[in-house]
Amino acid sequence: MIRHDFTGLWVYxxxxxxxxxxxxxxxxxxxxxxxxRTGGHPLVxxxxxxxxxxxxxxxxxxxxxxxxxxxxxxxxxxLGPATVxxxxxxxxQIQRLRAMAxxxxxxxxxxxxxxxxxxxGTGALLGASEASLISLAPKSVxxxxxxxxxxxxxxxxxxxxxxxxxxxxxxxxxAQGLFRLLGTRDPAVQGFAMGLAAxxxxxxxxxxxSAETGAFAALAMAANGLLTALLTPWxxxxxxxxxx
Amino acid sequence: xxxxxxxxxxxxxxxxxxxxxxxxxxxxxxxxxxLLFVALILRGGPGKNLQDTANGLLGHLSLLFVxxxxxxMLHADRLASEWQALLAAxxxxxxxxxxxxxxxxTFILRRRxxxx
Numbered sequence: 001m002i003r004h005d006f007t008g009l010w011v012y013x014x015x016x017x018x019x020x021x022x023x024x025x026x027x028x029x030x031x032x033x034x035x036x037r038t039g040g041h042p043l044v045x046x047x048x049x050x051x052x053x054x055x056x057x058x059x060x061x062x063x064x065x066x067x068x069x070x071x072x073x074x075x076x077x078x079l080g081p082a083t084v085x086x087x088x089x090x091x092x093q094i095q096r097l098r099a100m101a102x103x104x105x106x107x108x109x110x111x112x113x114x115x116x117x118x119x120x121g122t123g124a125l126l127g128a129s130e131a132s133l134i135s136l137a138p139k140s141v142x143x144x145x146x147x148x149x150x151x152x153x154x155x156x157x158x159x160x161x162x163x164x165x166x167x168x169x170x171x172x173x174x175a176q177g178l179f180r181l182l183g184t185r186d187p188a189v190q191g192f193a194m195g196l197a198a199x200x201x202x203x204x205x206x207x208x209x210s211a212e213t214g215a216f217a218a219l220a221m222a223a224n225g226l227l228t229a230l231l232t233p234w235x236x237x238x239x240x241x242x243x244x
Numbered sequence: 245x246x247x248x249x250x251x252x253x254x255x256x257x258x259x260x261x262x263x264x265x266x267x268x269x270x271x272x273x274x275x276x277x278x279l280l281f282v283a284l285i286l287r288g289g290p291g292k293n294l295q296d297t298a299n300g301l302l303g304h305l306s307l308l309f310v311x312x313x314x315x316x317m318l319h320a321d322r323l324a325s326e327w328q329a330l331l332a333a334x335x336x337x338x339x340x341x342x343x344x345x346x347x348x349x350t351f352i353l354r355r356r357x358x359x360x
Contacts, residue, residue, distance in 0.1 A: 024307075024310055024311060025307075027310065028304075028306075028307045028310055032304075046306050046307075047306050047309050047310060047313055048313075050307075050310045050313075051310060051313035051314050051316065054310065054314045055314055055316065055317045058314065058317065059317065065314065065315060065317055065318055068311075068314065069311060069315075072310070072311035072314070073311065075307060075308060075310065075311050076308065076311040076312060078301065078308050079273070079308045079309070079312075080253075080256045080272070080273040080276075081249065081252040081253055081256055081273075081301065082301045082302060082305055082308055083256075083271075083273035083274060083276070083277055084252045084255045084256045084259070084273055084276040084277050084280055085252055085277075085280075085297070085298040085301045085302055086277050086298075086302070087255075087277045087278075087280035087281040087283075087284060088280075088284070088290050088294060088295060088298035088299075088302075089298070089302065090277075090281055091281060091284040091285070091289060091290065094285065100353070102352075103349055103352040103353055103356065104349070106348065106352060107345050107348045107349040107352070108345075110344050110345065110348045111341050111344050111345035111348070112341075114337070114340050114341045114344040114345075115337055115338070115340070115341035116337075118333075118336055118337035118340040118341070119333045119334070119336075119337035120333075122329075122332050122333040122336045122337060123329050123330065123332075123333035126328060126329035126332055126333070127329055128326055128329035128330060128333065129326065132322070132326055132329070132330060136330065136333055136334070139334065139337075140337075140338070140341055142271070142274065143312060144271035144273075144274075145270065145271055145274065148271070156322075158315065158318060158319065159319055159322060161312060161315060162315060162316040162318075162319045162323070163330065163334060165309060165312060165313045165315075165316065166316070166334055167334055167338050168309065169313075170334060170335060170338050171338045171342060174338075174339065174342070175342055178339065178342055178343060178346075179346060182343060182346055182347060184346040184347075184350060186350065186353070188349075189345075189346055189349045189350050189353070190346070192345060192349055193341075193342050193343075193345035193346040193349070194342070196341060196342075196345045197338050197341035197342045197345060198338065198342075200305065200308075200309060201306065201309055203305065204302075204305035204306040204309070205306075207302055207303075207305060214302070218277075220345075222274055222277060222278065225270065225271075225274055226270060226274075229270065
């Protein structure tokens with residue numbers, strides 16, 4: 001009897017968006033608590049922990065991703081207005097942005113080309129398929145741009161989305177350790193590198209360091225999105241010739 | 245707060261309409277951010293309302309990537325068959341992009357600083 005009621009409840013709940021939405025927030029808040037309890041350690045990345053917890057729950061209960069996303073889409077939707085809101089911290093750094101326009105432009109070109117070419121080269125040398133390589137090339141930029149680039153060039157947009165998220169998580173986890181190794185202390189430089197290489201997730205991490213770091217990350221993320229969309233189609237023929 | 249949210253959505257919508265209308269290969273929200281940035285320059289900065297709402301949204305920016313991140317479960321098969329190449333490419337290229345950006349920017353800023 002109780003078992004029957006529980007099944008009925010589960011059928012009802014799993015069809016409503018409430019469950020996916022609540023699960024997302026609970027998983028994130030739990031991950032956030034863990035992150036705070038370790039003193040905000042970059043290796044305890046809240047996105048990674050929340051995603052692992054969610055995938056575990058979805059797998060264990062046999063829930064399809066589409067069913068989960070019916071609820072989670074309300075959180076996903078906020079990415080749009082949040083991206084627009086990045087203009088506010090960006091405006092806060094306008095004096096430094098004006099003064100640094102040329103150095104930032106040169107850095108952007110070097111960083112964007114490095115991300116695309118090294119990803120392709122490493123993948124090709126290790127025998128990844130052509131479709132995977134094209135999906136890999138734009139992985140340092142924000143999900144919607146990367147997916148559009150991959151689709152236009154014959155990659156797999158949904159694989160690109162997964163690679164973009166993994167890149168962001170990895171970049172956010174290792175950036176500060178790498179900066180310590182390289183002796184990079186300027187918050188503007190740290191932020192710019194994080195936004196360029198690890199898009200929105202790197203930017204989210206940069207905002208946890210300081211508002212200045214975050215603003216430069218937001219700028220690099222936006223600028224690299226634009227540049228990668230233009231650069232990837234142009235670089236691709238060269239890359240497939242070099243690594244054929 | 246309602247004013248600020250509406251403002252953000254209006255800029256996102258404007259970005260979406262312009263990107264699609266003119267065939268610009270950029271997502272609407274990114275173009276919306278650029279438009280809002282220009283508007284802030286023209287207006288001389290955000291009001292307190294917009295400032296607070298932006299801080300609130302960006303304070304938990306990481307949360308907003310969780311639903312898309314869970315989508316990784318759809319690619320379990322391909323990740324299982326090509327995981328070494330994909331993982332190596334991802335790790336090496338991300339480290340390379342971070343290092344090149346940090347070193348190039350530091351180098352140019354230092355040269356400029358000593359030159360002036």
